[in-house]
Amino acid sequence: QMQLRESGPGLVKPSETLSLTCAVSGGSISSGSYYWGWIRQPPGKGLEWIGSFFSDGTTYYNPSLESRVTILRDTSKNQYFLNLRSVTAADTAVFYCARAEGRRGVTFGLWGRGTLVNVSS
Amino acid sequence: QSVLTQPPSASGTPGQRVTISCSGSGSNIGTNPVNWYQQLPGAAPKLLMYLNNQRPSGVPDRFSGSKSGTSASLAISGLQSEDESDFYCSTWDDILGGPLFGGGTKLTVL
Numbered sequence: 001q002m003q004l005r006e007s008g009p010g011l012v013k014p015s016e017t018l019s020l021t022c023a024v025s026g027g028s029i030s031s032g033s034y035y036w037g038w039i040r041q042p043p044g045k046g047l048e049w050i051g052s053f054f055s056d057g058t059t060y061y062n063p064s065l066e067s068r069v070t071i072l073r074d075t076s077k078n079q080y081f082l083n084l085r086s087v088t089a090a091d092t093a094v095f096y097c098a099r100a101e102g103r104r105g106v107t108f109g110l111w112g113r114g115t116l117v118n119v120s121s
Numbered sequence: 122q123s124v125l126t127q128p129p130s131a132s133g134t135p136g137q138r139v140t141i142s143c144s145g146s147g148s149n150i151g152t153n154p155v156n157w158y159q160q161l162p163g164a165a166p167k168l169l170m171y172l173n174n175q176r177p178s179g180v181p182d183r184f185s186g187s188k189s190g191t192s193a194s195l196a197i198s199g200l201q202s203e204d205e206s207d208f209y210c211s212t213w214d215d216i217l218g219g220p221l222f223g224g225g226t227k228l229t230v231l
Contacts, residue, residue, distance in 0.1 A: 037220075047158075047166065047209055047222040062219055096165055102172070106213040106220045107156050109177065111165040 002026035004097050004112035011118050012091075018084040018117055022097030023077075030055055030075040035105025038071065038082045040093040041114070050082065050095075052105050087119045123148055123214045125223035132229040138198040141226045143210030145191050149221055153213040155193040157186055160207040160225075169208070170195060197228075205230045 008020035022036070029036055037052035051061035051071045061069050065084070073080040084091060094116045098108040126144040133139040143155065157170035168177050170186040173193065185196045193210055207225045214221035 039222075046225040047211075049217075049220045049222065052219065060219060063217065100220075104213055104219075106153070106211070107168065107171045108158070108166070108211075108220070109168045109171075111167070114165050 002099065002110060004099060004110060006095060006097050006112045006115040008095075008115060008117065010116060011120060012087055013121050014088055014119055015086055018082070018087050018091065018119070020082040020095055020097075020115065020117070021079055022081070022112060023079050024099075025078070028055075028075070029073060029078055029080060030057075033101065035100040036073075036080055037098050037100050037105065037108065039096045039098055039108065040091075041096070042090075042093045048093075050084075052100060053080070054105065089119050091117070092119045093117060123216050123221055125149065125210055125212070125221055127208075127210060127223040127226045129224070130227050130229065132231055133197075133200045134231045135200055135202060137200045138196060139200055139228065141195045141197075141208050141210075141228070143193045143195070143223050145193075145212065145221075147191060148216045149191075149212045149214040150188065150193055151191040152215065155186065155188050156211045157184075157195045158209045158211065160209065162206065166209060200230055202230045204228060 038050040053059040068085045070083045094114040096114045099110040154172045158166040159169040160166040173188040174186040210223040
């Protein structure tokens with residue numbers, strides 16, 4: 001059964017880069033018709049899509065974050081990564097990685113447990 | 122900026138039927154199918170409904186979805202205490218160029 005697990009520092013200083021890893025087990029991120037994405041949720045607030053990539057590596061981002069975000073993957077380790085640059089307190093959130101399917105990967109059918117990242121000095 | 126509008130809260134008593142609405146526009150719900158997610162307290166969201174009215178395996182048929190024009194609805198019949206959670210609608214938005222989520226509705230079972 002496929003599983004996703006997020007990992008990374010729980011505390012990042014303002015203006016620095018937030019870096020997270022999503023480790024995928026039970027299936028390959030480079031095969032099939034799945035998309036792989038990052039979604040965040042500020043404490044007590046709703047969900048915000050950050051970006052996704054298809055199994056062929058095609059990547060697309062939320063325009064509101066695109067200037068600060070990079071999503072990369074390591075197919076040899078079956079992991080993918082989120083880098084969010086120049087963070088501020090407004091970037092404090094639970095970050096989820098998720099597998100998506102359907103047309104353009106709009107349906108997130110499998111989620112990781114999430115990891116809370118606080119942006120604070 | 123595209124927005125999916127949900128009521129912030131909804132409530133019902135056990136056994137009742139509750140409906141949660143999701144209002145969008147032509148760039149999202151008007152031209153794309155809607156998904157719904159359920160988020161239990163302290164947990165990750167879980168896909169509850171896809172393609173407007175399709176239930177993933179394991180989702181009880183007490184949950185149903187519909188879409189008309191630029192709005193969608195999630196109905197929960199036979200409300201149970203374990204349904205108390207947050208619900209989010211979502212769809213592709215052509216302006217955003219990606220998935221868009223509603224603000225979420227907190228369901229309370231009285």
